[in-house]
Amino acid sequence: MRVMFAASAGADQVLPLVSTAVALRAAGHEVLVAAAGHGRDGGPAVLAACGLPAVDLAPEADLGAVVRRLRSDPLLRHVTTSARIPADLDPLCRVRAELAEVMAPAAVRVAERFAPDLVVCTAAQGAGPLAAAVVGVPWVEHGVNLTDSVNTSRLVVSAMNASPQHYGVRALAPPSAVLSVVPPSMGGIGGWPMRPVPNDGGGLLPEWLLEPPSRPRIAVAVGTALPALSGLGEVGRLLVAAERLDVELVLVMPGDEANMMGGLPGNVRVGGATPLSLLLRASSAVVHHGGAASALAALDAGLPQLVLPRGADHFVSAEVLRRRGVALVAEPANVDADLLERLIADRALAVNATAVCGELRALPTPSEIATRLVSLAGSPKLSEAAS
Structure with a gap:
């Protein structure tokens, strides 16, 4: 089976999914991770250091400028778990959509060439679901932090200027599964709970x-x-x-x-x-x-x-x-x-x-979840091609 991972920019977004990708590869499946970002904190560099094959979806983009604008947005201080601001005003959603706009064309090209059986996307990654829809395979939303919700990726896609129809897809299908790394006592979001096993590469220990x-x-x-x-x-x-x-x-x-x-x-x-x-x-x-x-x-x-x-x-x-x-x-x-x-x-x-x-x-490990992911690859195509 071939599995394409699509990750948002930055080390914090790619590191939580490394153990899942490693588990699939250890089980004999072919894995490719599509990410973005530059320098030692950029997604592709981090993934390569962790021993995973990676492709840069935005080698020419200044993603740092986007992130700096995000960090300076005063609305961020008013976003709480008890009172989310509307999605169209949420600075996180707006910037994630902007990042997805940059990464989507390359993500679609990579998916068409790699021909995955399954696409696994970090939550709030808009390019991955679009790529899965274009090649007609199931996709899975992979939680990477404590604030994700089951609708995060689809909200990002809806905030993008380029709609699914721009990529020849009539509508974006829901994820076939949602992997949640949120501890139950901290408001787990349902889906498939999974233990977030840290995997940040190797190194010489002093x-x-x-x-x-x-x-x-x-x-x-x-x-x-x-x-x-x-x-x-x-x-x-x-x-x-x-x-x-x-x-x-x-x-x-x-x-x-x-x-x-x-x-x-x-x-x-x-x-x-x-x-x-x-x-x-x-x-x-x-x-x-x-x-x-x-x-x-x-x-x-x-x-x-x-x-x-x-x-x-x-x-x-x-x-x-x-x-x-x-x-x-x-x-x-x-x-x-x-x-x-x-x-x-x-x-x-x-x-x-x-x-x-x-x-x-006590939660299922990435290896246990990998077995369940394999069963999704045979699911029927969940997106409709535009006529």
Whole structure:
């Protein structure tokens, strides 16, 4: 069987689906992942580092400019899980539709040439469902974060300027299945629940990571491009706060970017290229910006979280985590030693994080879900060609 994955731009969107793609390939199926984005945080580069064949759907597009506009949209702060703003005003939906416009033509070409039996799309990915409709095969919506809904991809397609008819399709069919990585106690969206097993590639582990830490270890993953884009920002405040505490802070960023910050306090390490999921297994807590991959990896590790939302869907994810009692949420400007101390000392955070980890470990694994996905490939064509 041939399976085409279609992913939205960015590492946070592609990493949560890696384990599913790897499970299908391990079962003997041919997999190709179509994504977009540039640099080490771009989807194709991340997928290649994880050992998956990938194709770039927008090699010439400046997706970074689109994402920067999204992050600056003031409406993002008003999007909550209890009161969603209308889809036609939702900045996330608008920008996702803009990204889908850029990626759709290439996604259709790739699907026509690869001839998949099934298309699996990350939620909110509009190009994938269109490609599946054009080649007449079933498609599956693959959840990648805590804020997806079963209608996300179809809302994105409806917000695109180019309608399905533009691609020779009369109407977009619903997904044959929806894979949900949302823990049940955090409002699982139904469909096929699946454990989000982190898979962020391999890497050389520093020897110190294999030794039990002598004091609480806090992993910090607030984005690898932060120093270059906005100076020290929250990282600088975290360094100042950590210097006052008996903790070990580990920065998840390449050494060259860490060097931009000059001398580091004695209790701060640079994790370099160590995959986040491996670092979390040897940590006591994690600080991150609210990205999907970071949030899910922290839940899988059963760690208390401090979320410093910056843009995109970070604010919504942060609110979901806070309501479940597994995370503290703060503005970057409010980071101080007291906040970090609470992160590692709050017993309720630790208990709740352990409970959610247990929920995830009880869900079907990507390997089990892969078996069910195979059965969908024989489904009848679910889209109608335009006459």
